[in-house]
Amino acid sequence: MKDLHVTKVTLQEVAQAAGVSRATASRVLTSDPRVSPGARRAVERAASKLGYVPNHAGRALATGRSDAVALVVFEPTTLLFGDPFFPRLIRGLGDVLTSRDMQLVLLAPQTASDSDRVERYVAARHVDGALLVSLPSAHPLPGRLASRGIPLVIGGRPTEADRFNHVDVDNVAGAARAVAHLIAGGRRTIATVTGREDVPAGQDRLRGYQEGLTAAGLPADDALIEAGDFTRDGGARAMRFLLVKRPQLDAVFVASDLMAVGVLEALHQAGRRVPEDVAVVGYDDDPMAAGLQPPLSSVRQPIEEMGREMARLLLDAVHSPDRPPRKVLLTTRLEARFSSAPVASKPTGEAV
Amino acid sequence: MKDLHVTKVTLQEVAQAAGVSRATASRVLTSDPRVSPGARRAVERAASKLGYVPNHAGRALATGRSDAVALVVFEPTTLLFGDPFFPRLIRGLGDVLTSRDMQLVLLAPQTASDSDRVERYVAARHVDGALLVSLPSAHPLPGRLASRGIPLVIGGRPTEADRFNHVDVDNVAGAARAVAHLIAGGRRTIATVTGREDVPAGQDRLRGYQEGLTAAGLPADDALIEAGDFTRDGGARAMRFLLVKRPQLDAVFVASDLMAVGVLEALHQAGRRVPEDVAVVGYDDDPMAAGLQPPLSSVRQPIEEMGREMARLLLDAVHSPDRPPRKVLLTTRLEARFSSAPVASKPTGEAV
DNA sequence: CTAGAGTGTGGAACCGCTCCCAATGAAGGA
DNA sequence: TCCTTCATTGGGAGCGGTTCCACACTCTAG
Numbered sequence: 001m002k003d004l005h006v007t008k009v010t011l012q013e014v015a016q017a018a019g020v021s022r023a024t025a026s027r028v029l030t031s032d033p034r035v036s037p038g039a040r041r042a043v044e045r046a047a048s049k050l051g052y053v054p055n056h057a058g059r060a061l062a063t064g065r066s067d068a069v070a071l072v073v074f075e076p077t078t079l080l081f082g083d084p085f086f087p088r089l090i091r092g093l094g095d096v097l098t099s100r101d102m103q104l105v106l107l108a109p110q111t112a113s114d115s116d117r118v119e120r121y122v123a124a125r126h127v128d129g130a131l132l133v134s135l136p137s138a139h140p141l142p143g144r145l146a147s148r149g150i151p152l153v154i155g156g157r158p159t160e161a162d163r164f165n166h167v168d169v170d171n172v173a174g175a176a177r178a179v180a181h182l183i184a185g186g187r188r189t190i191a192t193v194t195g196r197e198d199v200p201a202g203q204d205r206l207r208g209y210q211e212g213l214t215a216a217g218l219p220a221d222d223a224l225i226e227a228g229d230f231t232r233d234g235g236a237r238a239m240r241f242l243l244v245k246r247p248q249l250d251a252v253f254v255a256s257d258l259m260a261v262g263v264l265e266a267l268h269q270a271g272r273r274v275p276e277d278v279a280v281v282g283y284d285d286d287p288m289a290a291g292l293q294p295p296l297s298s299v300r301q302p303i304e305e306m307g308r309e310m311a312r313l314l315l316d317a318v319h320s321p322d323r324p325p326r327k328v329l330l331t332t333r334l335e336a337r338f339s340s341a342p343v344a345s346k347p348t349g350e351a352v
Numbered sequence: 353m354k355d356l357h358v359t360k361v362t363l364q365e366v367a368q369a370a371g372v373s374r375a376t377a378s379r380v381l382t383s384d385p386r387v388s389p390g391a392r393r394a395v396e397r398a399a400s401k402l403g404y405v406p407n408h409a410g411r412a413l414a415t416g417r418s419d420a421v422a423l424v425v426f427e428p429t430t431l432l433f434g435d436p437f438f439p440r441l442i443r444g445l446g447d448v449l450t451s452r453d454m455q456l457v458l459l460a461p462q463t464a465s466d467s468d469r470v471e472r473y474v475a476a477r478h479v480d481g482a483l484l485v486s487l488p489s490a491h492p493l494p495g496r497l498a499s500r501g502i503p504l505v506i507g508g509r510p511t512e513a514d515r516f517n518h519v520d521v522d523n524v525a526g527a528a529r530a531v532a533h534l535i536a537g538g539r540r541t542i543a544t545v546t547g548r549e550d551v552p553a554g555q556d557r558l559r560g561y562q563e564g565l566t567a568a569g570l571p572a573d574d575a576l577i578e579a580g581d582f583t584r585d586g587g588a589r590a591m592r593f594l595l596v597k598r599p600q601l602d603a604v605f606v607a608s609d610l611m612a613v614g615v616l617e618a619l620h621q622a623g624r625r626v627p628e629d630v631a632v633v634g635y636d637d638d639p640m641a642a643g644l645q646p647p648l649s650s651v652r653q654p655i656e657e658m659g660r661e662m663a664r665l666l667l668d669a670v671h672s673p674d675r676p677p678r679k680v681l682l683t684t685r686l687e688a689r690f691s692s693a694p695v696a697s698k699p700t701g702e703a704v
Numbered sequence: 705c706t707a708g709a710g711t712g713t714g715g716a717a718c719c720g721c722t723c724c725c726a727a728t729g730a731a732g733g734a
Numbered sequence: 735t736c737c738t739t740c741a742t743t744g745g746g747a748g749c750g751g752t753t754c755c756a757c758a759c760t761c762t763a764g
Contacts, residue, residue, distance in 0.1 A: 008477070008500075008501075008750095010749095010750060010751085011750065011751060012750080020713080020714085021713065021714045021715080022714085022750090022751085022752095023713070023714055023715075023716095023752080023753080024712080024713060024714075026751065026752055026753080027712095027713090027752090027753095029751095030751095030752075030753095032752095032753095034711070034712065034713090035712070035713090036711085036712060036713090039712080039713085051475075053472050053475040053476050054476060054750085054751070055413075055476060055477055055749085055750050055751070056409075056412075056418075056476040056477055056478045057408075057409045057410075057412035057413040057418070057477065057749080057750075057751085058409075058413055058719095058749070058750030058751035058752090059750075059751050059752075060408075060409035060412075060719090060751090061407075061409040061410055061413050061718095061719045061720065061721090061749085061751070062719055062750080062751045062752040062753080063719085063751080063752065063753095064719075066408075066409070068478075077439045077442055077443060077446075078439050080433070080439070081433045081434065081435070081438055081439040082433065082434060082439075083433070084433070084434070086433050087429045087430050087432070087433040087434070090429055091429060098466070098469070103457075103459075103473060103478075105455075105457050105458075106457075106458040107455075114450070117450070117453075120405050123405040124405050124406060124407060124408040125407055125408055126408045126420075126455075148360075148403070149360075360720095362719095362720060362721090363720065363721060363722095364720080364721095372743080372744085373743065373744045373745075374720090374721080374722095374744085374745095375722080375743070375744055375745075375746095376743060378721065378722060379722090379723090379742095379743090381721095382721095382722075382723095384723095386741070386743090387742075387743090388741080388742060388743090391742080391743085406720085406721075407719085407720050407721070408720095409719080409720075409721090410719070410720030410721040410722085411720075411722075412721090412749090413719090413720080413721070413722090413748095413750065413751085414720080414721045414722040414723080414748080414749055415722065415723095415749085416749075
């Protein structure tokens, strides 16, 4: 119960208590092998007895490193929380970072001045490097930080893709795979509800949709493409438009599960059955997807893996600052559920 | 596009470029008034031309402060995100902290070893103080940190309430108010679904429920009290028990909105109409509450205000470390919706 | 028995910044 | 005109670590 050390303990005091020099004490605490077993034991004992914790600022100043990295999320806080993407990403990051005893500092700039603050924070070497996610396209921050020589990894596809380290999910392949799945299930008139056009992931998923059709020799039809905005209502609205433009459609690929909820609602209201009349595949494999009515097929992204890969890339960049930028592309997996069951059992008029 | 300063700029270089000493340059950058206008301008110009940003470690070492505080959240990451409590809290904290140019570092220890890591992190003076929320009761961390002289503010009611600064919501009054509202609506047999017993907030809400009954002269009845566990399913289960034990109940006060969802389901399955047969009031005023069927009455907590107050308290503690612990109690507001409409318009057998 | 090769160790020089303190010069007062 | 007072300024001592370097030993190998 002795909380004697209300005053900070310094290395000097530990060294003194252990009867060695500051240098030797430091060696023990940084796991330098060049210390005799006796001295080592003495220092360790003294340190634990005094409750010594190395002062961060002192160490950082001496080593030039801070053992922390920033996760910069460009997204309204409300969206940040509530989106299952982030806990998964953070778990992945944590897997790698905690094993190296590095701290993760979460920064969520909301305004332009916040963004400046982030730049100053990172430039001040508060952290050894930065992870940037959901970066608005053409945002100046990566360039600014890079010009200060700060190690950087971007999650998603940056505007100037080869200037920066980045980890992306293969959205093109994921979307193409979803379309192939629909085609395999006997669908022929496949529409899509896209994401916002300014979001790279949305662009890629649209491209994947188109490639999927082309690969199967199906015609492209612009009237089968309708823009959503990654919201539920946007999805519903887009679906209603599609039903007006192409009533005969028999499948929809939706660029996010949240929009897919709206799509399902719109289909239900229009009296179309899912999957009997229209098959639906979403994207993200949101936890709620499996619980929807009907359970929603969805493209699952390896978010944890993305986090791990981002952390690895960043640590590499911190240790070898001159390495050229690298790019990692991760593959998706299709979770097929009832919403995209094959037309099956009603093959050309077979009697029941 | 000269990114000349890939190498860090130091104060020394700024001073040199401005033709003054390091001391004077430092004064300019710390807004010390004792600098001539000329020197000030020269330094400012040099600093911005060189893209100077003060090195954090250097400054922290010299001042003994880091201009950052930690928010320590003891909750599984998955719960952290997804719970609307946190974005609201963080917004409140941000209001106060950014105005003082302080950074918020989010730490979410999941395991005991994480918790140790947090202790080391904070003890290393990485941050000037710590904000602790959803702290398990009797957790050793606050005591440990306090004994190291680290400024602390706890959100919620800590086990040893007067040892620590804390900001709490008046859960007792909030719950009592909800019960009073039910009574005013003509209800007489009021049950409650409580939270987990080891959570102070849950205990307080139960106490408020009891006080509410007592204040109105209604009898206490233990069979009207059933423990939930803050989950939806737990709420449903508790409600089913209550219906068995006291079929004649005409109102339920539920200690969280999430549990209230389960309660509504259970009531629906049992064929009880809400609010005609049973009135329901929840707690937290979750954003979804207004969207439920029927819209759920709920006790709204001033979370943003709690964040602001916590930040203020912590900043005070950082600046005056010897001030005795303070306690702030915030009041709730009842959002009355249809789920607790008065029995009204069916007075004793009036014909339809 | 001695030169040479390791080991451990301590002294001291930083790392980048703040701030105390003494020094300077100009301005004001006697 | 000389002494104070006041506003600026620079020198230099830390802040708490890490790490280079030289030194003192001990232990082979020649």
